[in-house]
Amino acid sequence: MAAFNESGREENNLVLSVPNKYGQQIKKCLQRSCLYDPDRRSKSSENGRVLLPILDTVQDLEQRISEAISLENKVDWNIVRQVLPSSxxxxxxxxxxxxxxxxxxxxxxxxxxxxxxxxxxxxxxxxxxxxxxxxxxxxxxxxxxxxxxxxxxxxxxxxxxxxxxxxxxxxxxxxxxxxxxxxxGQDSWVEHVDNGIRYTYDVTKCMFSSGNVTEKLRVSRFHCESETVVDLYAGIGYFTLPYLVHAKAHLVHACEWNPDAAEALKRNLRLNGVEDRCVVHHGDNRELCPKDIADRVNLGLIPSSEPGWETACRALKKCSGGVLHIHGNVETKKSTTKPNENSHSAQCIECSDGKPENNDRDSPKKVNDKNLVRNMCSNNEATALNCSTEKNNATCLNCTTKRTLNKNSGRESWKDWSGEVSTKIRGILDRIHAPRQWRVNVLHVEHVKSYAPHVDHVVVDLDCRPIL
Ligand SMILES: C[S@@+](CC[C@H](N)C(=O)[O-])C[C@H]1O[C@@H](n2cnc3c(N)ncnc32)[C@H](O)[C@@H]1O
Structure with missing residues (x-):
């Protein structure tokens, strides 16, 4: 029996059946040629084919489709009728x-x-x-x-x-x-699955930061098997859990002062079966964060995590140092840089041939921690995320293409900001560990999201090592 939509018109059930392996490619062709029906969802069928919704208001449909699909000789396609779910x-x-x-x-x-x-x-x-x-x-x-x-x-x-x-x-x-x-309803606890991790929290007391998705994915690609990580602003575990579940951190110290968030964090650790690798410190991180234990410290607080910088520096291992991931909101100014200008000093190690910005007082030094380099950029997927994919809106300062450059006119501001953060962190490390001096390098700057007009949420990765 035919179905009718609200305007009394018979519901469109025209679909294009194509082999599964060409599904995505042909969908794009159809979209480009305005033949794809956005009101319905595509669906896989049992025989290794996919059904793509097409518009039924097009003249010479078959002809238009064969023009749109440039693979026409290779692909066996046919038009059939099938009811598909609404988009x-x-x-x-x-x-x-x-x-x-x-x-x-x-x-x-x-x-x-x-x-x-x-x-x-x-x-x-x-x-x-x-x-x-x-x-x-x-x-x-x-x-x-x-x-x-x-x-x-x-x-x-x-x-x-x-x-x-x-x-x-x-x-x-x-x-x-x-x-x-x-x-x-009375019960305000909800469950959310994000990148394979289960989070539960009370919606009236905590929030789920879905806007940090690119950063959570980046963290998930780190390799922290042998590392002790400190998460200074753990919340319900947005970063603590990716560090434990995907980056396989050996141990995470998670600090959180909001009792409701700390309660949700503990539940989430249990929910994902990683509670034995995490110590929750409930209270002000400046008072209870452990010292001299961390290979890596995450400072996920915006607009600024500066109140926690000294705590983070004290958390790093005195003898070997480690990496700080410092979040901040950066006010952007209009870019004056031309597309091919190559004057960035904050760089991704992968694309700068191992020459990270070096603001130390010695001659430039290659970062020789292989594991660190791998963590930052060399994994294929991570490289795609860090170095050019416009889709993810995550852009490495050094390898921005012309396309991403227009989008990220704030990168000069990110560079200035990361330089300032790096200098301040080095000052703190030198002071708290005097007379030993420290070397601080900007490894990478990650654009997380645009927070407001002319304000970007950015993360700078700083490699902090004592000069031996
Ligand atoms: C906005 S959440 C950020 C959570 C997560 N890192 C993210 O970026 O999605 C910041 C968390 O830090 C906690 N926080 C802020 N200052 C703190 C402090 N001095 N000590 C411990 N927790 C703190 C807040 O309670 C809050 O849960």
Whole structure:
């Protein structure tokens, strides 16, 4: 039986069946030629083929497809009819429309008309955490608030969820607690799977930093088998867990002063079976972080982790030093650098032939810690992430291409910032370990994300070694 969409038109069920191995390539060809139907999702079929949704409103479809697929001679393709699931975007749009209808109907019972103003409060976006849906501040009008108790179950039915929560702003109380309240349901713990790691936390008390994804992936590619790592701002374990689960750190000391985050962190360690390799220090890291034990220290706090720099320096092994990963928000200025100008001093070891920026007082020295070099850049995937993929928006300062350069006009600012951080860290190390002096090199600068207009979240990797 034919299905019909909201405008009474028969639902499009035209699909292109192609061999699995060409699926992605042909999908791109179809998208480029405006033949791909974005409202439906592609699907693998049993016989080693994939079904790609195509538009049914195109004239001379077969001809257009064979023009679009440049592999036409090699690929055996055919057009068939098959119902495919709706794309996520389409589902959200249609759920929003259903919410509007349900709420309009509800208000009618109270002789209230759904005005444009009331409609504008109905959320168009939401996050899903299992059976919990989280809205940004929405349905704020008193009319909605008055009927909340009756409305939330209706909305839950439309969105096929059991619990609803609403976000407010992030509290500036040092814990960065989200101001979330539960609108439907009591239990506010959720579970989130990210890069194969399970995280659980209370949405009313902690937040999940999904914006750090490129950095979490980079950390996951480190090789820390023989290392002791300190995570100074562990939160619920966004970096602690990748260090343990993927980078296989020998031991992680995780510091966290928010009791709710520390509780979630402990649960997450157990959930992922790595609790025996992690010591949680609950309290202010400046007071309880262990000293002289670390090969690597993570300082994941923005806008600035400077209050923890001395603690991090004291945590590094006195005799051999280690690496600091320092996060910060950097204000960017307009770039004056031309595309081919090669004046960067903060570099990725891989692409600079082992010549990292050296701000020490001796002659330039190659970093000779092989393991460190591998950790930073030489693993193939890590290199792709660090050195040029525009897709990941993670750009090594030295090997930016013209394409990424335009996107990252802030790199001069990152370079200045990383130089300043490096100088300050060397000053701290020299002071706390006087009379021994230290050498500090910028190994790499990672752009994590654009935090706000003209503000970038950046991580600088500093190699800190005592001069023997
Ligand atoms: C925004 S979270 C960052 C978590 C994670 N590193 C990330 O980047 O996604 C910062 C965490 O550091 C904790 N924190 C801030 N200052 C601290 C301190 N002096 N000692 C221990 N924890 C601290 C906060 O409670 C919070 O959970």
């Amino acid at each position: 996520k975007k389409k589902q959200v749009v249609s759920q929003y429309q259903q919410m509007v209808s349900v709420l309009e109907e509800f208000l009618r019972r109270y002789d209230v008309v759904l005005t444009d103003n009331l409609k504008s409060c109905i959320p168009k976006h939401w996050e899903r955490h299992g059976d919990l849906v989280m809205f940004d501040a929405s349905l704020q009008d008193p009319v909605w608030k008055q009927h909340g108790e009756e409305i939330w179950p209706l909305i839950a039915k439309v969105l096929s969820c059991k619990r609803i929560a609403q976000k407010g702003s992030i509290a500036s109380n040092g814990y960065r607690t989200p101001q979330v309240c539960m609108l439907l």
